[in-house]
Amino acid sequence: MSEAPAIAVRGLTKRFGQRTVVDGVDLTVMPGRICGFLGPNGSGKTTTLRMICGLLIPDAGEGEVLGLDLATKRRAIKHQIGYMTQKFGLFSDLSIAENLEFIARVYRLDQRRERVAATLDKLGLASRADQLAGKLSGGWKQRLALAAAVMHEPKILLLDEPTAGVDPQARREFWDQIHALAAEGMTVLVSTHYMDEAERCHEIAYIAYGVMLARGTIGEVIAASGLHALQGEGPGADRLAAEIEQRPGVAMAAPFGTSLHVCGLDPAALQKAVEPWTDRIAFTPAEPSLEDVFIHLMRGATDNSVEAR
Numbered sequence: 001m002s003e004a005p006a007i008a009v010r011g012l013t014k015r016f017g018q019r020t021v022v023d024g025v026d027l028t029v030m031p032g033r034i035c036g037f038l039g040p041n042g043s044g045k046t047t048t049l050r051m052i053c054g055l056l057i058p059d060a061g062e063g064e065v066l067g068l069d070l071a072t073k074r075r076a077i078k079h080q081i082g083y084m085t086q087k088f089g090l091f092s093d094l095s096i097a098e099n100l101e102f103i104a105r106v107y108r109l110d111q112r113r114e115r116v117a118a119t120l121d122k123l124g125l126a127s128r129a130d131q132l133a134g135k136l137s138g139g140w141k142q143r144l145a146l147a148a149a150v151m152h153e154p155k156i157l158l159l160d161e162p163t164a165g166v167d168p169q170a171r172r173e174f175w176d177q178i179h180a181l182a183a184e185g186m187t188v189l190v191s192t193h194y195m196d197e198a199e200r201c202h203e204i205a206y207i208a209y210g211v212m213l214a215r216g217t218i219g220e221v222i223a224a225s226g227l228h229a230l231q232g233e234g235p236g237a238d239r240l241a242a243e244i245e246q247r248p249g250v251a252m253a254a255p256f257g258t259s260l261h262v263c264g265l266d267p268a269a270l271q272k273a274v275e276p277w278t279d280r281i282a283f284t285p286a287e288p289s290l291e292d293v294f295i296h297l298m299r300g301a302t303d304n305s306v307e308a309r
């Protein structure tokens, strides 16, 4: 028998007033996979995460989380999920260890002392156990928040922009920990705006203004976009973006350092669009980036942030 998905939701919909902020979202994540959840600000990522973990009741849609019915088993689902919110929600005037002890009590965990010690060790926090949470740098705060989210050994971890404002080294360490947790079987759904983080996910889902526009591995999402790209090198190539973007057949153009990156759906039209500059700029085929695809999808989506009438 094939393995059941950890998360399988269909047609998930949430309305606030007249606005549909999540509109018929389907999402399946298999156990032990890391799924990146991307999309412009206000597109419904947090709202979707909150529906999946049972904190928010969908207006429509259905699904199973860890095989439990989302409509009737919200309490049981909540207990098996770790949720790290965007805001640091721990006590600044308690130490790292005290914060974890508090969480252990809230979850009524057994063998609290052992669990706190094991969590401190596992997430590399032991050397700072007595430090006040409020005095930690952004990276250490995130590490503590992650420890608090996984101490009850959830099967699914939902992370809402976990590394916003954290430096690259701390982000890398954070992602190494996420991969270690996934390797042990934890399923991770993580919202992010960072392309390098998207690239560290096994698969990605892209939502714009409530509508799921792309899903799959990075290769699948790029291939499904139908985009083609050219890289232009030569004097002043990086200054041509605005002009080239106006040409027919060009979906977008952007400077990448001293070179120019141009994308479009039709390779022949793209080649024709850059022809006026080929005497001084050498254009060669390039791989469209994930960022190209997301910007292209976002431009084609309808912004629903204005209240419907």
Ligand SMILES: Nc1ncnc2c1ncn2[C@@H]1O[C@H](COP(=O)(O)OP(=O)(O)OP(=O)(O)O)[C@@H](O)[C@H]1O
Pocket: 016, 021, 039, 040, 041, 042, 043, 044, 045, 046, 047, 048, 305
């Ligand atoms: N409780 C609420 N009442 C009314 N509107 C809400 C509520 N919660 C969220 N919204 C609106 O729903 C939309 C989607 O918000 P959500 O936080 O899910 O987006 P997001 O994709 O997580 O955004 P970001 O990337 O900025 O975190 C936004 O326009 C937001 O203002």
